Amino acid sequence: MQLNESDLSWRSLPGTLPVRHAVVSREQLLLLCRDVAGRGARLVSLWGEDRRAAGVGYVLVVVLDLTSRLLLTESISRSPNPGFPDLSQLFPSAGRMQRATHDLLGFNFLGADARPWLRHSAWAKDAYPLRHDFVAAAVSAPPLPTEIYPFVRVEGDGAHEIAVGPVHAGTIEPGHFRFSVVGEKVLRLEQQLGYTHKGIEKRFEGLSVQQGSKLAARVSGDSAVAYAWAYAMAVESLTDTQVPARALALRALLLERERLANHLGDLGGIGNDAGLSFGLAQFSRLKEDLLRVNATVWGARYLFDEILPGGVATDLAPTALPILLDSLAAMAAEVAVLQDIYDNHAGLQDRFHGAGVLSAKLARQLGVVGLAARASGQAQDWRAALEIPPYDGFAIGSVLAEGGDVAARVAVRFDEIAESLQVCRGLLTDLPSGEISVAVGKTRADELAVGGIEGWRGPILVGLRVAADGRIARCHPHDPSWLNWPALEHAIIDNIVPDFPLINKSFNLSYSGQDL
Amino acid sequence: MWKILKQIVRTGLVTEPAPNAEPRLLEHALHADIHRLFGRALCIRQVDAGSCNGCELEIHALSNAYYNLEGLGIKFVASPRHADALLVTGPVSKHMADALRRTYEATPEPKLVIAVGDCAACGGVFGEDSYAGLGRIANVIPVDVTVPGCPPTPTALLQGILAALQSPTSRVDKRSASTYQKTEDRG
């Protein structure tokens, strides 16, 4: 059987994102996914919701990226044992999201990998935290025995396993890596994540939309601005809020500064992991300079709560403009010097080139996103592709590298720094006047909305539904790391174990963002 | 190579004097404290027990040239067995509770525990009543000093470390060591 996107009845959602929404049956969902996957669409996210209390049933939400627009679908099951089609054959990255949806809501995806993903031992196998009849107290009383995670074993002459984590040697987030190796060569890597799962989605339930903004900004601290923006967009879609032009410009300025801070930090870290501690010293200094300017201009080094539904929290003082412009110019000059050093450092280039290759073909098949995708020749950037204001006024989104190796991910970061600096300058020299926020009205009840923006790591999406009392019924914040962690398992194959920290850092994925 | 040297020379020395927890705790006093107590560098093991990774960003900043943690005689180590102090972030996720306890037990006495960030101090925005989390660090292991902030600045972190050093033996009731009042209320 066949079905085309155009056979379904779609409704364009209000707001800045080009999103079309439809309620589709489970059979239609599978056929639709087949149709769009064949046309090169990517899976953005997939999550579940318990809407039994509203008389609806269990809902599976799927978001698809068709390059210049998004599709948002809801499929319903009324069964107490809800089953949905397995999408991982079409979109490999669906696998982990489906497993998480089973852990949290008890959805079954027929024929798919059914191992737990987010659930280790914090709650029982047959308890589902995001069902509304879930009783937290019942599961938290006696500690459950730690379950043995069924890793896939590699067997053969000389093959053995190395287990790393969850606590790592450095200051990084916890996660478990199981390497199968022969000598020093990696045959296979299997990740086990979920260690920092702290029940964020449950925590959202019942918050006011204002309170939700603070939580959204803390899903993955390194992307706080991007999350807060995506969340605000979802609220603004549900309230038909028109955000003032000045607020949009200031949001973009904040987002680009977040991108700069992370790229600077990563370039230092990657250099260090390749043996150049000079790089770490220099780039950390530049990052510190940037954070100090943030503190001067916005009153905080990390701008967690600057973007709010309806606008931004702080206006730029006239005195801030020269400070910002001068520091951008200084940064541009310094980064140019360091880029020249990186580019011409034989030892560094030797470690970068050919390390952790993710081919263009594999990146496409796996549905990799963001920075990592662009380093594997995949031109995609929501800022440009979805024409999200104020980015529609800038020529951006052209950064691309072909190699798919550490060198390519380094090159993309350097080029994106240059692009961000240019965007910041443009925003500052042409800053619209006027209000920095407007009051958001009453949220439309029971409708699903999404917001999204290209963060420094990749596209960040927030799905939101608000109840009639104005409290959050369901919020799903979605990190690009969901889509890119599986790619790291592939990129490490045939590399040597000692190169893992370098390759891992070149992706720099979020644990907390995907653990939720 | 000459370009690297040129850049190093051009950058010069950017390290700043350490902030003081108390006026009497000057930089050389900190050195002296560390030397008296440990006879060598103070070794810190960082543990992320479930943070959003924001606190880690500022802990990283401690090592940059401005704060120059190593220059103060403090270094991060890879194993709890070599650590004098644990720097713990996050609300403790249930999935990390065991690893945190084991890390604490593996750290030799006398040991200091510094809980970093609002989440570590009181559960922060994630609260203390989650099916998946246990809230503040002190709910799982004894805590000596808490450093509030979301995330705390590197200066606040340094002050916290200095404060922990001031009286490492006068810990009475570790469980009540939280200095942070819960401000984030649901409702």
Ligand code: SF4
């Ligand atoms: S205190 Fe703030 S920055 Fe630190 S882990 Fe908690 S939410 Fe993140």
